[in-house]
Amino acid sequence: MLWLALLVAQAGAPADEVARGEKIFAASCAVGYCHGAGGSAGRAPRIQGRSFTPEYLLKVTRDGIPGTAMPAWRGQLSEEELRAVVAYMLSISAHPAALPSGETRQEAAARPMPARVKTGRELFFDAVRGTRCGTCHALENWGVAVGPNLAAVRVRSIEELRRPPARSVKTARLASSEEFPALLVEQKDGWVRVYDLTVAPPVLRTVAANELGWREPARWDHAAFVRSYTDAELQAVLDYLRWLEPR
Numbered sequence: 001m002l003w004l005a006l007l008v009a010q011a012g013a014p015a016d017e018v019a020r021g022e023k024i025f026a027a028s029c030a031v032g033y034c035h036g037a038g039g040s041a042g043r044a045p046r047i048q049g050r051s052f053t054p055e056y057l058l059k060v061t062r063d064g065i066p067g068t069a070m071p072a073w074r075g076q077l078s079e080e081e082l083r084a085v086v087a088y089m090l091s092i093s094a095h096p097a098a099l100p101s102g103e104t105r106q107e108a109a110a111r112p113m114p115a116r117v118k119t120g121r122e123l124f125f126d127a128v129r130g131t132r133c134g135t136c137h138a139l140e141n142w143g144v145a146v147g148p149n150l151a152a153v154r155v156r157s158i159e160e161l162r163r164p165p166a167r168s169v170k171t172a173r174l175a176s177s178e179e180f181p182a183l184l185v186e187q188k189d190g191w192v193r194v195y196d197l198t199v200a201p202p203v204l205r206t207v208a209a210n211e212l213g214w215r216e217p218a219r220w221d222h223a224a225f226v227r228s229y230t231d232a233e234l235q236a237v238l239d240y241l242r243w244l245e246p247r
Contacts, residue, residue, distance in 0.1 A: 021088030024081055027186040027193075030145055034069070036138045037145035039092045044069065052093050057086045113243070120240025123233050131200040131225050133237060139244060146183065146195055146202050151244035158234040162223040169197065169218040175211040181220030200225050 029035050039047035061082055064072035073082060113121075125134040125142055134143035137150050155161055172182035172194055182194040185204065192209050195202040197220055226234070 017084050017087050018091045020081075021084035021086070021091075024077065024085050025088050028073070028077070029085070036143065037149070039089065040138055040142070040145075047089050048092050050093050052089065054086060054090065057089050058082065061085055114239075116236055116239045117243040120236035120238070120243075123229065123237050124240060129228055131228065133226070135201050136225070139241075144201065150241050154245065155238060155241055158231055158238055161234050161238060162226055164222055166218060166220060166222065169220050170214045170216055171218045172196075173213045173215060174207060179219075181218045 025035075025039070026037070030037050030039070035044045035047060060070065061077075062072060062074045064070045073085075077085070121140075123129075124132065124137075124139065126132045133150070136146040137143050137148070138145035139149070139151055153164075155164070168183055169181050170184075171179055173179045181197040182205075183197065183202070185193040185195060187193075187209060190209050191206055192212050193204060193206050194212075196205050229237070
C-alpha cells in the first residue's frame, strides 16, 4: 500500500499534502548546513530539477545516509510527515529550478547580464572572502537560506545592505544566563531550534523550550558581517539584487 501511495505522490500528490511537506521541509531540511530554500543547493545537494524515485527519497529521509551529514528522520517525523516531505520533494524534483523572480534558470540565462551585475553576483558568492552574502542568503539555487531572500525584499541602498531591518532577530537567553542574538527556526514538542548569529556561518542550536527566554532589542549588527565589502562592491551586489527582482 505504501508503494502505491508513493506512486500516486509521484504522479501528483494532493495539494494539501504537498503544502504540508513544504512547511516541514522548510523548517527541518532547508536550514543552514543542509539543503537550500525550496530544495535549492545549500551545503547539501539540490533537489530541484533532479530525478528521484519515491523509494529512494523515502529511504534516505527515513534512514539518513551513513557517513554524511544527512540524518535519519525516523522517530523525529511521523510516517505521515515523512510521506508529506517525500511528496513535496517529488513535486519540485521534476521541474526546472525556479529563481526568486519566478523565472526558470533557462529563462534567466536567455536574459543578458550586464557586466556590473555579473560582478555583483561574483561578490555575493565570493568563495575566497571569509564571510560573504551567500553565507546566510540564497539566490539562484546557491547560498544558504538563513536570512531572507534579498531579491524579494527589495533592498534600496547600500546602507540597507549594511544595516537591514532586523525585526526577526532577538536576544535568546538560556537558563545558564548565556545570551546570544538568534533567529527562531522551529518550536515543537518542547524543543526550540534557533540560529545563533554570534558568528558566521550561523550555528543551528536546539534547546529545551523551558530553558529559553527572549528579549528585545537584539545585540546584533549585520554591518559586522559585511565589513569586508567596500561601498563600490556593495553597489555591485545591489545591482545584482535589482536585476533579479521580478519583471
